[in-house]
Amino acid sequence: MAATSKAQVLSLYRLLLKESKAFPSYNYRTYALRRVRDAFRENQGVEDPKAVEQLLQKARENLDIIRRQVSIGKMYAAQRTVVESTQKKFV
Amino acid sequence: MMSKSGARTFVVGARGISRCFRLNCAQSSAGASPRQREGIQSRQLKEDELRPLYMDFQATTPMDPRVLDAMLPYQVNYYGNPHSRTHAYGWESEGAMEKARKQVSDLIGADPREIVFTSGATESNNMSIKGVSRFYKAKKKHVITTQTEHKCVLDSCRILEAEGFEVTYLPVKSNGIIDLQQLEETVRPDTSLVSIMTVNNEIGVKQPIKEIGRICRAKNVFFHTDAAQAIGKIPINVSDLKVDLMSISGHKIYGPKGVGALYVRRRPRVRIEPLQSGGGQERGLRSGTVPTPLVVGLGAACQIAQQEMEYDHGRVSELANRLVQRIMSDVPYVILNGDAEQRYPGCINLSFAYVEGESLLMALKDVALSSGSACTSASLEPSYVLRAIGTDEDLAHSSIRFGIGRFTTEEEVDYTAEKCIQQVKRLREMSPLWEMVQEGIDLKNIQWTQH
Numbered sequence: 001m002a003a004t005s006k007a008q009v010l011s012l013y014r015l016l017l018k019e020s021k022a023f024p025s026y027n028y029r030t031y032a033l034r035r036v037r038d039a040f041r042e043n044q045g046v047e048d049p050k051a052v053e054q055l056l057q058k059a060r061e062n063l064d065i066i067r068r069q070v071s072i073g074k075m076y077a078a079q080r081t082v083v084e085s086t087q088k089k090f091v
Numbered sequence: 092m093m094s095k096s097g098a099r100t101f102v103v104g105a106r107g108i109s110r111c112f113r114l115n116c117a118q119s120s121a122g123a124s125p126r127q128r129e130g131i132q133s134r135q136l137k138e139d140e141l142r143p144l145y146m147d148f149q150a151t152t153p154m155d156p157r158v159l160d161a162m163l164p165y166q167v168n169y170y171g172n173p174h175s176r177t178h179a180y181g182w183e184s185e186g187a188m189e190k191a192r193k194q195v196s197d198l199i200g201a202d203p204r205e206i207v208f209t210s211g212a213t214e215s216n217n218m219s220i221k222g223v224s225r226f227y228k229a230k231k232k233h234v235i236t237t238q239t240e241h242k243c244v245l246d247s248c249r250i251l252e253a254e255g256f257e258v259t260y261l262p263v264k265s266n267g268i269i270d271l272q273q274l275e276e277t278v279r280p281d282t283s284l285v286s287i288m289t290v291n292n293e294i295g296v297k298q299p300i301k302e303i304g305r306i307c308r309a310k311n312v313f314f315h316t317d318a319a320q321a322i323g324k325i326p327i328n329v330s331d332l333k334v335d336l337m338s339i340s341g342h343k344i345y346g347p348k349g350v351g352a353l354y355v356r357r358r359p360r361v362r363i364e365p366l367q368s369g370g371g372q373e374r375g376l377r378s379g380t381v382p383t384p385l386v387v388g389l390g391a392a393c394q395i396a397q398q399e400m401e402y403d404h405g406r407v408s409e410l411a412n413r414l415v416q417r418i419m420s421d422v423p424y425v426i427l428n429g430d431a432e433q434r435y436p437g438c439i440n441l442s443f444a445y446v447e448g449e450s451l452l453m454a455l456k457d458v459a460l461s462s463g464s465a466c467t468s469a470s471l472e473p474s475y476v477l478r479a480i481g482t483d484e485d486l487a488h489s490s491i492r493f494g495i496g497r498f499t500t501e502e503e504v505d506y507t508a509e510k511c512i513q514q515v516k517r518l519r520e521m522s523p524l525w526e527m528v529q530e531g532i533d534l535k536n537i538q539w540t541q542h
Contacts, residue, residue, distance in 0.1 A: 031497065032156075062157075073156075078142060079138070079140055080141055081144055082143060083506050
């Protein structure tokens with residue numbers, strides 16, 4: 001993997017995680033973070049520059065989706081779920 | 092001794108009351124709206140209240156953000172009628188609709204021309220069952236289905252019976268799976284259609300679709316399967332399975348509600364009498380303007396499901412095991428309904444003996460759960476699916492369905508398991524039946540009517 005590409009991958013990875021953290025919905029947020037981490041881990045060994053470029057393109061598209069969906073999520077945020085509250089209340 | 096007999100009379104009394112109560116309910120419901128749950132009251136969440144966890148992925152699923160993202164342009168700018176042939180608005184919508192058709196067909200290994208968009212799996216099921224049998228009614232008057240099918244299949248069959256068709260409702264074995272030999276023996280020369288669901292919506296068992304397909308093909312009978320709960324979750328290929336018609340639902344695969352599809356085989360061709368008359372859209376099989384944003388959502392959901400199937404399945408299995416192990420290792424007398432192996436892992440139906448399902452659902456108000464199908468969850472009757480697999484009435488009344496999906500987390504599973512264990516223990520502490528079991532009395536040998 002070329003050096004520039006490696007830097008690109010890392011910066012894209014960080015961006016994806018940063019944007020995913022902004023999902024107001026607990027389930028979308030945890031899914032996005034988990035899926036981004038797992039996808040990058042899964043493709044760690046990919047060497048073929050063409051395949052890398054394809055994956056990067058897909059990551060860029062997903063980054064755009066996450067950004068748009070985070071904005072929409074913020075417009076219509078709902079209550080937090082019971083597992084998000086730090087204080088566990090028992091019935 | 093005194094206390095024992097005291098407990099016994101008390102139980103008899105309680106049982107009598109509950110029976111009367113059920114009877115009253117049944118009587119009062121005649122002609123009135125569907126029976127309402129007495130205990131569970133519907134109520135809106137307050138603004139500062141915490142939301143319950145969602146553990147009912149068989150009822151419906153949240154939309155995937157990627158699906159919404161694909162749909163929005165068609166809700167905002169590209170509003171053309173996909174059937175308009177004279178301007179760009181129509182062309183762009185048509186292009187999007189055809190792309191979606193391709194995405195749906197790719198997921199099941201079909202040709203795009205074999206996909207008909209509908210309003211959901213209920214419509215798809217109605218279309219196939221009524222449509223096929225009515226088209227071939229001159230020569231064939233017999234339809235086969237199973238006792239554990241979804242309500243819309245069973246009700247469509249009832250309508251056919253009223254029209255003079257003969258319907259066989261195959262029983263299932265105690266694991267929820269049909270007996271293939273019995274199916275083979277039931278097929279007659281005048282059988283037009285066999286309709287058997289792929290994955291059951293209440294107990295999650297997988298029927299041997301491939302074998303059923305082979306039998307149907309050999310006997311020259313059309314085979315319809317309701318795959319609403321299976322599509323995108325387990326690999327399905329219509330040519331491998333020899334399926335002739337297949338119902339697909341959007342909102343069970345993280346797509347929008349109000350859209351579905353029906354796969355109709357072209358070779359050998361399956362003919363359908365359409366239910367709706369009108370503009371002749373969808374090759375005349377389903378008149379009515381195709382809702383572009385919804386089918387774009389369905390297409391996107393299918394494409395994502397195809398990409399994510401392996402990842403999702405692995406995760407859902409892991410979480411399901413975690414939930415079952417946690418609960419079963421801490422609470423005795425818990426029964427998993429349906430076959431332990433031949434199942435989709437994301438649908439777990441557990442019976443908690445000596446606990447009333449209603450009370451448990453009420454106690455677990457922090458978790459969105461159901462005792463079975465959402466369509467019948469307003470009724471106090473035990474589920475007909477559980478009755479069909481031969482579950483005792485008490486156990487059928489104490490069952491809860493846990494649905495796990497793409498967005499479920501470990502934290503949610505742990506929370507649900509912990510709450511469930513805690514509440515089952517608490518409810519059993521209060522139950523005189525449980526007390527008797529602890530004392531070693533066999534409940535089956537007690538004659539409850541005695542006073």
